[in-house]
Amino acid sequence: MKVVGITSQHEVYVGTKDRNFRINEFLIIEDPYQGDLMGEVVEANAYNKYIPMNLHGELADSSVLDSLRAIGYNIEEDTIYIARVRLLNEALYPVEAGSDVRIPEFSEVKDIMIRCSVDEGLVLGVIRNTDHMAANMDEEYKNLLYTYENGRLEKQKEIPYIYNVKSMHQYPHIGVFGGSGSGKSFGLRVILEELMNLNIPTVVLDPHFEMDFSKIADYIPKGERLDYSGKFKCLQVGTDVGVRFEDLSIQDLKNLLGASGALTDAMNNVVDILHKKKDSYTSFYNRLKMLSEAQEEGSIDRISKRIEESKTDLERQGWQQRLELYLNYDKSCPYSSVRGIIWRLNRLSNEGIFSKDIREIENGLQNGKLIVVQGSTRILQVFSTYLINNLYHKRREYKDAQYRREACDYFPPFIIVTDEAHNFAPKAYECPSKAILKEISQEGRKYGVFLILATQRPTLLDETITAQLNTKFIFRTVRSSDIATIKEETDITVEEARRLPYLRTGDVFISEAAMGRTIYARIRAANTTSPHTENPFDELKGKIEEDENKFMDIIKDKLPINGDDFINVIKEIEAETGITYTIDAFEEKLEDLVEKGLLVKQKTPFFNVYKEK
Amino acid sequence: MYCLNEQLKNKIEFVNNLLLNKYEKILSLDKQILRRFIVDKVGSIKKLERMTSKELMKYAELGGILGVDGSRNRLGGAYPHFIEIYQGLARCSIHKDKPVIKADFYTPLGVEENPNMLEDSREEKLKSDKKLADIEVEAALEGIREFNPYAVIMDGSIIRYDIASTDRWMELKNECEERGIILVGVTKDIKTSIIGEELMKDKNISIDVKFHDRELLYGVLEYGEAIFTDIETKKEIAGLESAFLRSSDSPTVVAVDILQSQKEHLEEMARLILTLTPRNGRGVPLWIDIVDSEVKIPDVMIKSLLESYMDRRLLEMLFISERDKRTM
Numbered sequence: 057m058k059v060v061g062i063t064s065q066h067e068v069y070v071g072t073k074d075r076n077f078r079i080n081e082f083l084i085i086e087d088p089y090q091g092d093l094m095g096e097v098v099e100a101n102a103y104n105k106y107i108p109m110n111l112h113g114e115l116a117d118s119s120v121l122d123s124l125r126a127i128g129y130n131i132e133e134d135t136i137y138i139a140r141v142r143l144l145n146e147a148l149y150p151v152e153a154g155s156d157v158r159i160p161e162f163s164e165v166k167d168i169m170i171r172c173s174v175d176e177g178l179v180l181g182v183i184r185n186t187d188h189m190a191a192n193m194d195e196e197y198k199n200l201l202y203t204y205e206n207g208r209l210e211k212q213k214e215i216p217y218i219y220n221v222k223s224m225h226q227y228p229h230i231g232v233f234g235g236s237g238s239g240k241s242f243g244l245r246v247i248l249e250e251l252m253n254l255n256i257p258t259v260v261l262d263p264h265f266e267m268d269f270s271k272i273a274d275y276i277p278k279g280e281r282l283d284y285s286g287k288f289k290c291l292q293v294g295t296d297v298g299v300r301f302e303d304l305s306i307q308d309l310k311n312l313l314g315a316s317g318a319l320t321d322a323m324n325n326v327v328d329i330l331h332k333k334k335d336s337y338t339s340f341y342n343r344l345k346m347l348s349e350a351q352e353e354g355s356i357d358r359i360s361k362r363i364e365e366s367k368t369d370l371e372r373q374g375w376q377q378r379l380e381l382y383l384n385y386d387k388s389c390p391y392s393s394v395r396g397i398i399w400r401l402n403r404l405s406n407e408g409i410f411s412k413d414i415r416e417i418e419n420g421l422q423n424g425k426l427i428v429v430q431g432s433t434r435i436l437q438v439f440s441t442y443l444i445n446n447l448y449h450k451r452r453e454y455k456d457a458q459y460r461r462e463a464c465d466y467f468p469p470f471i472i473v474t475d476e477a478h479n480f481a482p483k484a485y486e487c488p489s490k491a492i493l494k495e496i497s498q499e500g501r502k503y504g505v506f507l508i509l510a511t512q513r514p515t516l517l518d519e520t521i522t523a524q525l526n527t528k529f530i531f532r533t534v535r536s537s538d539i540a541t542i543k544e545e546t547d548i549t550v551e552e553a554r555r556l557p558y559l560r561t562g563d564v565f566i567s568e569a570a571m572g573r574t575i576y577a578r579i580r581a582a583n584t585t586s587p588h589t590e591n592p593f594d595e596l597k598g599k600i601e602e603d604e605n606k607f608m609d610i611i612k613d614k615l616p617i618n619g620d621d622f623i624n625v626i627k628e629i630e631a632e633t634g635i636t637y638t639i640d641a642f643e644e645k646l647e648d649l650v651e652k653g654l655l656v657k658q659k660t661p662f663f664n665v666y667k668e669k
Numbered sequence: 670m671y672c673l674n675e676q677l678k679n680k681i682e683f684v685n686n687l688l689l690n691k692y693e694k695i696l697s698l699d700k701q702i703l704r705r706f707i708v709d710k711v712g713s714i715k716k717l718e719r720m721t722s723k724e725l726m727k728y729a730e731l732g733g734i735l736g737v738d739g740s741r742n743r744l745g746g747a748y749p750h751f752i753e754i755y756q757g758l759a760r761c762s763i764h765k766d767k768p769v770i771k772a773d774f775y776t777p778l779g780v781e782e783n784p785n786m787l788e789d790s791r792e793e794k795l796k797s798d799k800k801l802a803d804i805e806v807e808a809a810l811e812g813i814r815e816f817n818p819y820a821v822i823m824d825g826s827i828i829r830y831d832i833a834s835t836d837r838w839m840e841l842k843n844e845c846e847e848r849g850i851i852l853v854g855v856t857k858d859i860k861t862s863i864i865g866e867e868l869m870k871d872k873n874i875s876i877d878v879k880f881h882d883r884e885l886l887y888g889v890l891e892y893g894e895a896i897f898t899d900i901e902t903k904k905e906i907a908g909l910e911s912a913f914l915r916s917s918d919s920p921t922v923v924a925v926d927i928l929q930s931q932k933e934h935l936e937e938m939a940r941l942i943l944t945l946t947p948r949n950g951r952g953v954p955l956w957i958d959i960v961d962s963e964v965k966i967p968d969v970m971i972k973s974l975l976e977s978y979m980d981r982r983l984l985e986m987l988f989i990s991e992r993d994k995r996t997m
Binding site for chain 2: 126
């Protein structure tokens with residue numbers, strides 16, 4: 057390999073007849089004057105001068121090439137390979153043309169490839185096209201992981217990519233971008249697995265109900281499976297966790313109510329007026345309810361009449377309270393708005409939001425666990441606002457108290473992870489969760505609170521937040537507007553941006569501010585699988601077969617079944633299994649099995665006989 | 670925009686009419702009539718088949734095919750201030766890493782000047798041709814001595830070696846005959862008029878101008894067809910046998926020359942050439958094109974060679990013509 061053509065301080069062409077180049081491969085240029093220079097292949101070409109691309113002229117057809125080969129001349133051996141190599145660090149002078157070029161040893165690239173030890177970082181995958189250098193790699197970096205390629209599990213052949221989680225202190229926050237099917241969710245899963253390995257407290261907002269780590273991937277060899285069951289907890293909003301109504305600020309409450317349906321100005325006003333500090337759900341709800349009941353009565357006279365007609369003290373007291381509320385609030389709180397708030401509050405309550413609190417999440421974080429908060433996007437949006445605000449301020453209070461040298465309960469640093477982040481921090485409009493995410497993106501570093509935001513639409517993510525994501529994992533992206541955003545927000549090169557739509561699933565460009573250049577890597581095979589990996593059509597087929605087998609088992613010892621005897625057979629089945637069929641349904645099922653070839657139908661003059669095949 | 674001179678336009682029209690007049694006869698000549706005439710009077714038309722890879726494999730076993738070509742670069746102006754560089758290359762298909770390269774030069778300045786300036790240009794052309802022929806034959810000679818190939822394919826008619834470089838040519842010819850190496854030449858620019866002469870002799874067809882074979886055979890043969898001449902031609906007098914072959918879809922034909930003594934291999938060689946030629950190409954075997962592209966040196970390269978290895982003063986004084994310095 058030699059440097060050919062015109063060179064510059066930062067880019068050279070390397071040519072050879074012996075081997076093909078791969079993009080992102082590292083090469084060392086042995087400049088006789090400047091010493092060894094490290095470069096990365098950014099463009100690779102092969103060319104055969106005897107097989108030119110000539111649209112108008114002759115083209116050596118394959119039969120002629122075969123003939124030449126038959127007389128002993130292999131034209132393909134005349135192929136030359138050219139690589140455009142960009143130097144990692146600019147040289148002082150243009151590189152000497154004709155300099156020798158060689159493949160680096162692992163020790164020479166170790167510092168730029170591996171930034172932290174295996175135990176302290178996230179082992180996320182392998183750096184692509186580094187297999188030449190991986191051969192004499194230190195033992196500690198070998199056999200760390202598997203990659204999943206072309207439907208097969210492959211042993212690690214390349215240098216591992218280890219994300220230095222400690223670097224987040226200087227370069228906080230991670231973005232994970234990529235279209236659907238690009239491997240984004242798997243990438244996120246691998247990141248979370250690694251966070252669990254290091255016992256880093258993490259909150260995951262999971263609108264897809266997919267971040268469950270209890271199912272171990274069956275492709276991982278038996279002895280090497282990792283069990284995460286003690287390291288994570290899936291909590292559903294409303295079922296396992298919720299909001300403590302007493303802790304809600306008015307703004308939080310309005311956000312929550314707004315999540316079940318947008319609030320009008322009048323409704324906002326109703327909440328402002330009627331919500332009192334330290335209100336519990338019941339006290340607030342009752343106040344609303346009583347006001348609305350009073351308003352239904354319509355006038356002071358009628359309410360007074362109610363008081364007079366009351367049969368018990370309790371009833372009388374109640375109506376007196378209603379009258380009071382009516383006098384105070386009827387003018388400022390229109391009936392329809394009060395009803396609207398009641399309706400929204402009911403809806404939230406029915407979802408169970410107010411019956412739980414977030415203590416379980418806090419405890420989990422204290423114990424270094426990964427907490428997965430699941431719920432619909434709509435409910436998560438609101439709940440996350442409350443949750444993150446709460447957690448962030450707890451951590452903040454602790455740190456601030458520490459600065460002031462005051463005593464305060466310990467609250468650990470933690471990471472917030474979310475998929476579909478553009479729903480939580482959209483660019484175009486205001487949304488309750490956006491404010492807190494924005495605050496964390498700008499200040500979280502100081503308090504040890506970090507974000508990992510995944511989205512398939514980086515263009516729709518709030519720009520201030522995008523700008524704060526110091527590390528970006530970029531999977532296959534097809535939309536040109538997203539590619540443009542990525543180009544703007546990362547140090548990805550033009551050539552790399554051009555490759556974005558064609559990246560294979562699981563291949564990723566990692567643009568790390570800590571590294572100062574983009575790494576082309578492949579995410580390792582995940583140790584666990586998502587609960588949603590079964591193809592819905594396979595599921596359908598499986599379900600039908602299961603049903604058939606079940607029915608076959610039931611009728612097996614009743615065969616042959618005569619067409620005039622259905623009623624007795626059905627009775628027997630009902631007695632044995634408790635399953636009841638109507639005659640029509642039973643016959644239809646038998647016919648189905650005949651059609652599938654599992655039973656044989658024999659026609660007799662009186663009825664059909666269903667027999668075993 | 671160029672403004673075309675009226676006179677120039679007229680002249681071109683005149684030339685067109687002139688040529689149209691001359692070629693009217695053969696342009697109007699029916700293809701079938703001409704084919705019949707060729708079969709009757711010149712020789713057989715035969716459809717050749719491409720070789721199978723099994724047949725070709727045999728050649729690799731028997732020593733491969735040696736391809737020979739030469740190149741000529743000229744730098745400088747008019748006589749005697751120029752220099753010509755020749756390069757000859759022989760490459761064996763099975764020894765691709767060991768090409769035989771020969772180089773030589775010619776400049777009138779190095780030799781004693783001819784007092785008769787008027788004859789110079791002709792003389793000079795002859796000398797130049799001889800040098801080129803010499804160097805090609807030398808490359809071929811060394812090639813066959815080193816590789817002992819099954820056959821030698823030379824680019825161009827081999828008759829020109831006989832004319833320009835008689836001594837060396839005889840050496841090559843004798844050596845090939847002795848060692849049983851087949852020697853063929855492939856010509857794209859056919860200058861003979863074997864059929865043209867026969868046409869003139871024929872009383873039935875009233876053609877009184879001698880047309881070249883190239884013109885007559887344009888589009889007459891089908892792909893893969895070859896004409897093997899039966900009549901005695903000028904080439905045969907020089908000890909060569911030849912055939913015309915349409916080796917590609919392009920309507921022109923190529924001529925294949927072979928030594929008289931190896932006449933029985935002519936059809937075999939024609940088939941080999943047909944096999945090695947891309948069907949949609951110009952008609953030249955790819956193997957020859959490869960050798961040709963290898964031997965050719967770009968003028969820029971020659972210039973920088975001279976600039977590097979010659980005294981700058983001499984170079985400027987002798988070989989850089991005023992024309993080269995023009996910028997418009």
